[in-house]
Amino acid sequence: MKATSRATSNIAFVKYWGRINEQLRLPMNGSISMNLAAATTTTTVEFDPKLEFDYIHPQSLQLNEKQATRVFQHIDRIRKLAKIDMRAMVATQNNFPMGAGIASSASAFAALTVAAATAAGLELDTRELSILARQGSGSACRSVPSGFVEWHYGETNEDSYAEQIAPPDHWDIRNLIAITQAEHKTVGSAEGNALVETSPFNAIRVQLAQESMKIIRKAILDRDFTTLGEETEREAIRLHVIAMTSVPMILYWNPVTVRIMQAVMTWRNEGLESYFTIDAGANVHIIVQGQDADAVETRLRAIEGVRDVIHSRVGNGAILLNEHLF
Amino acid sequence: MKATSRATSNIAFVKYWGRINEQLRLPMNGSISMNLAAATTTTTVEFDPKLEFDYIHPQSLQLNEKQATRVFQHIDRIRKLAKIDMRAMVATQNNFPMGAGIASSASAFAALTVAAATAAGLELDTRELSILARQGSGSACRSVPSGFVEWHYGETNEDSYAEQIAPPDHWDIRNLIAITQAEHKTVGSAEGNALVETSPFNAIRVQLAQESMKIIRKAILDRDFTTLGEETEREAIRLHVIAMTSVPMILYWNPVTVRIMQAVMTWRNEGLESYFTIDAGANVHIIVQGQDADAVETRLRAIEGVRDVIHSRVGNGAILLNEHLF
Numbered sequence: 001m002k003a004t005s006r007a008t009s010n011i012a013f014v015k016y017w018g019r020i021n022e023q024l025r026l027p028m029n030g031s032i033s034m035n036l037a038a039a040t041t042t043t044t045v046e047f048d049p050k051l052e053f054d055y056i057h058p059q060s061l062q063l064n065e066k067q068a069t070r071v072f073q074h075i076d077r078i079r080k081l082a083k084i085d086m087r088a089m090v091a092t093q094n095n096f097p098m099g100a101g102i103a104s105s106a107s108a109f110a111a112l113t114v115a116a117a118t119a120a121g122l123e124l125d126t127r128e129l130s131i132l133a134r135q136g137s138g139s140a141c142r143s144v145p146s147g148f149v150e151w152h153y154g155e156t157n158e159d160s161y162a163e164q165i166a167p168p169d170h171w172d173i174r175n176l177i178a179i180t181q182a183e184h185k186t187v188g189s190a191e192g193n194a195l196v197e198t199s200p201f202n203a204i205r206v207q208l209a210q211e212s213m214k215i216i217r218k219a220i221l222d223r224d225f226t227t228l229g230e231e232t233e234r235e236a237i238r239l240h241v242i243a244m245t246s247v248p249m250i251l252y253w254n255p256v257t258v259r260i261m262q263a264v265m266t267w268r269n270e271g272l273e274s275y276f277t278i279d280a281g282a283n284v285h286i287i288v289q290g291q292d293a294d295a296v297e298t299r300l301r302a303i304e305g306v307r308d309v310i311h312s313r314v315g316n317g318a319i320l321l322n323e324h325l326f
Numbered sequence: 327m328k329a330t331s332r333a334t335s336n337i338a339f340v341k342y343w344g345r346i347n348e349q350l351r352l353p354m355n356g357s358i359s360m361n362l363a364a365a366t367t368t369t370t371v372e373f374d375p376k377l378e379f380d381y382i383h384p385q386s387l388q389l390n391e392k393q394a395t396r397v398f399q400h401i402d403r404i405r406k407l408a409k410i411d412m413r414a415m416v417a418t419q420n421n422f423p424m425g426a427g428i429a430s431s432a433s434a435f436a437a438l439t440v441a442a443a444t445a446a447g448l449e450l451d452t453r454e455l456s457i458l459a460r461q462g463s464g465s466a467c468r469s470v471p472s473g474f475v476e477w478h479y480g481e482t483n484e485d486s487y488a489e490q491i492a493p494p495d496h497w498d499i500r501n502l503i504a505i506t507q508a509e510h511k512t513v514g515s516a517e518g519n520a521l522v523e524t525s526p527f528n529a530i531r532v533q534l535a536q537e538s539m540k541i542i543r544k545a546i547l548d549r550d551f552t553t554l555g556e557e558t559e560r561e562a563i564r565l566h567v568i569a570m571t572s573v574p575m576i577l578y579w580n581p582v583t584v585r586i587m588q589a590v591m592t593w594r595n596e597g598l599e600s601y602f603t604i605d606a607g608a609n610v611h612i613i614v615q616g617q618d619a620d621a622v623e624t625r626l627r628a629i630e631g632v633r634d635v636i637h638s639r640v641g642n643g644a645i646l647l648n649e650h651l652f
Contacts, residue, residue: 200534201527201567208526237575241527241567249563251588255581255631262577305581 001086002046003118004325007110007143007318009039009096009103011175011277011285013232014212015239016138016151017205018196025138026160028196029209030153032216033142035168036175037315039096041107044325045075045115047086057091057326074109074136075116081132082120090116091325096310102177103189103279109133109140114318129318130161146317148220150213168314171223172290177310178300180256180282187250189280195246205238225289229275232287236277243280254282256305263303272296327412328372329444330651333436333469333644335365335422335429337501337603337611339558340538341565342464342477343531344522351464352486354522355535356479358542359468361494362501363641367433369418370651371401371441377413383652386417400435400462401442407458408446416442417651422636428503429515429605435459435466440644455644456487472643474546476539494640497549498616503636504626506582506608513576515606521572531564551615555601558613562603569606578607582631586610589629598622 010033018028044057054072056063063071075088092111096102113133117124124132126145134141134151141161142149147168154160196202212235219228243250257278264276264286274288274296288296293311300309336359344354370383380398382389389397401414418437422428439459443450450458452471460467460477467487468475473494480486522528538561545554569576583604590602590612600614600622614622619637626635 200530204526204530233575234571234573237570241571244563245560245567247560249559249591251584251591253584254588255585258577258579258584259581262580265575265577 001048001119001121002044002324003115004042004044004321004323005111005114005118005318006040006042006321007107007114008035008037008315009107010035010139010142010149012139012142012279013216013228013277014209014235015279017239017242018193018202019138024157024160025134026155027138027151027153028206030213031142031151032149032165032213032220033139034148034173034175035143035146035315035317036312037168038310038312039102039107041092041094041104041111042321042325043090043092043108043111043115045112045119046089047084047119048089049086051087051089054087055089057089059326060091061093070136071112074112077132077135078113078116078120078122082122084120088116088119089326093325102283102310103139103281105137106139106143109136110143110318112136113140113144114320118320126317127161127163130163131157134160144318147314150217165217165220168316171220171314173314174288174290174293175312176286176288176293176297176300177312178260178284178286178303178306179308179310180254180260180284181305181307187252192243192246192250192252192280195250196242198247199242199245201245202242205242208238209235225273229273229287232277233275239280240278252278252281256303257282257284259303259305260284260300263299267296267299327374327445327447328370328650329441330368330370330647330649331437331440331444331644332366332368332647333433333440334361334363334641335433336361336465336468336475338465338468338605339542339554339603340535340561341605343565343568344519344528345464350483350486351460352481353464353477353479354532356539357468357477358475358491358539358546359465360474360499360501361469361472361641361643362638363494364636364638365422365428365433367418367420367430367437368647368651369416369434369437369441371438371445372415373410373412373445374415375412377415380413381415383415383417385652387419396462397438400438403458403461404439404442404446404448408448410446414442414445415652419651428609428636429465429607431463432465432469435462436469436644438462439466439470440646444646452643453487453489456489457483460486470644473640476543491543491546494642497546497640499551499640500614500616500619501638502612502614502619502623502626503638504586504610504612504629504632505634505636506580506586506610507631507633513578518569518572518576518578518606521576522568524573525568525571527571528568531568534564535561551599555599555613558603559601565606566604578604580608582629583608583610585629585631586626589625593622593625
């Protein structure tokens with residue numbers, strides 16, 4: 001009744017932004033991402049008949065009340081499926097700094113899903129695990145399969161899940177995550193997600209995202225970097241267009257965000273091909289081919305206001321580990 | 327055959343962005359602006375039978391070849407109307423620094439139109455002068471009438487002109503222009519204007535701009551600052567949405583632009599009500615009521631990367647002066 005899983009975060013080339021069903025976390029459009037080998041969450045779950053309540057283990061990364069409640073609600077889903085009633089002990093660790101602006105809910109809920117389902121004795125396939133992870137955190141469903149991944153938006157719980165487009169060794173693409181200096185409190189992505197329908201441009205963005213799905217899926221299969229990069233950049237801008245035209249307006253960027261965007265465009269004009277994408281936050285994810293990654297990383301680190309750069313290869317999906325956190 | 331005019335620049339609450347007719351500079355949507363008392367161009371034109379060519383006077387602000395050609399083409403329009411053939415001497419001066427990123431074509435072509443038309447002996451009313459100025463530079467038509475001004479988009483040359491909504495003393499609104507440090511070469515507004523139809527969001531922006539016209543016209547007449555500010559900010563964001571989603575993408579902002587935007591939003595949350603608007607460039611125009619202007623100016627000047635602040639009241643339209651530049 002004890003299992004441990006490790007899952008990676010992921011970076012979306014086509015973004016998940018806006019939901020048609022809040023409770024089931026069914027998205028307005030499909031999305032495509034690559035898993036990030038360098039950003040992982042490890043989670044151990046043990047169901048124990050001696051426990052009277054669910055607990056976060058003292059050796060774990062400590063979660064605030066809201067985060068812990070969301071974890072325990074997810075474990076409830078798994079208990080219900082497994083038809084068990086035991087309380088659980090949960091421990092979780094990230095290999096990247098918290099609060100740096102790297103979204104950890106994708107890796108966290110993918111690892112939690114696989115660890116808890118296994119500990120509960122469920123035998124689920126990748127699709128079923130992805131559907132479960134999605135209910136904990138939408139983008140977590142993309143961290144269950146390995147490599148380059150597509151989330152089919154779906155109109156019901158069973159139709160909305162992620163699956164692999166290509167394995168990690170299909171293509172050596174890197175994501176350099178530039179962590180930017182925070183000058184202002186950021187707005188949460190949940191808050192932005194809930195406002196998409198106040199933007200007059202949202203319906204068009206959803207249509208365009210579906211077109212981007214086709215273009216980016218093909219670019220990945222063809223290893224066509226220019227198409228991947230150009231379409232990824234456009235798609236990212238459109239997420240921020242929706243945020244900026246939501247009511248009230250959300251501006252996720254800070255000064256360093258814009259400095260990096262301008263720099264990437266300049267490098268590209270100089271022949272060093274890289275592209276940016278930006279989630280609901282101020283950090284900039286640079287997409288680059290393996291052979292250019294070190295050169296771009298050096299330039300990124302030299303930019304004023306860049307606090308750190310995380311250099312990630314394409315990662316695996318959620319896996320089971322034999323060693324437990326407690 | 328000699329006349330001198332002074333005209334102000336203007337800041338648009340509803341922006342001119344995209345044209346249905348390039349040559350006549352007929353815009354896709356109407357626009358509304360206030361004239362800027364603090365940013366003026368003074369221009370003297372003399373038609374002289376002894377001149378063999380058109381000249382820029384040696385005591386004038388020196389124009390590059392492209393700028394001078396555009397001035398002489400505008401004088402051709404006026405010669406044609408006046409049915410004269412004499413060549414002209416032109417001198418022009420701005421009371422604000424060139425190259426700081428303040429658009430000077432509005433004040434320049436308004437002053438040039440009034441000076442040249444008067445020197446040519448034409449007797450034109452405000453509407454006719456506005457139509458002429460528009461053909462030199464679109465936004466110049468809004469610098470012909472005084473105070474708060476509306477440009478009717480029009481579908482023919484005669485229907486597209488600006489007229490006053492309210493005189494300067496109707497409402498004490500200030501525009502604080504924050505001049506930001508340039509880190510990258512900026513893209514010209516002409517270049518951006520020509521690309522609007524490559525943005526998938528342009529048709530919606532044009533519709534929304536027409537709605538903004540009604541809202542802002544009424545807010546000016548009612549002296550409703552909150553409505554003016556909120557709608558102006560939204561309308562400005564939409565111009566940049568179109569630029570950022572044009573192909574190729576145009577990002578007019580620099581890091582300081584975003585720092586100021588974030589600061590204005592913070593001040594507002596703290597109770598100091600001001601709003602931003604941004605033309606096709608990186609400078610930020612803060613809109614504020616007279617009683618708050620000094621407090622906001624002090625804060626603006628303290629922001630890292632703000633090189634200068636120009637504090638402007640609502641200005642007059644293009645006027646004739648008795649003193650000439652030569």
